[in-house]
Amino acid sequence: MRHFAGDRFDVASAGTHPSILNPNAVAVMREIGIDIAHHQSKGMELLVGQHFDYVITVCDRAKESCPLFPEALSLHHWPLDDPASAQGSPEERTVVFRRVRDDIAARIGRFIDGTRSL
Numbered sequence: 001m002r003h004f005a006g007d008r009f010d011v012a013s014a015g016t017h018p019s020i021l022n023p024n025a026v027a028v029m030r031e032i033g034i035d036i037a038h039h040q041s042k043g044m045e046l047l048v049g050q051h052f053d054y055v056i057t058v059c060d061r062a063k064e065s066c067p068l069f070p071e072a073l074s075l076h077h078w079p080l081d082d083p084a085s086a087q088g089s090p091e092e093r094t095v096v097f098r099r100v101r102d103d104i105a106a107r108i109g110r111f112i113d114g115t116r117s118l
Helices: 023-031 060-065 090-115
Strands: 054-057 074-078
Touching: 023 090, 054 090
Parallel strands: 054 074
Antiparallel strands: none
């Protein structure tokens, strides 16, 4: 979102089960010119109690365990595969990371277009 929307949104990100930053995520983002190597995996508890205009969950597990953000203007759920759960050879797992990356980029583009008039 930061890459595609610039400073139009104040972006926060967290996971339901934070761990280490996945090296495959870093690699496939670098392929499209986005450096996330300095990012950290953060837990949702850091966001509870904060106000958000938009809340987007990106996998079914997150949707089920995401805390409520009652003051959010808009809640969105994008049912994406969790690429960290991909099975197969390293090459096959990379394909899944790329597919999910590209799906997120397309959804972000549509989201930005849909909020331009607000």
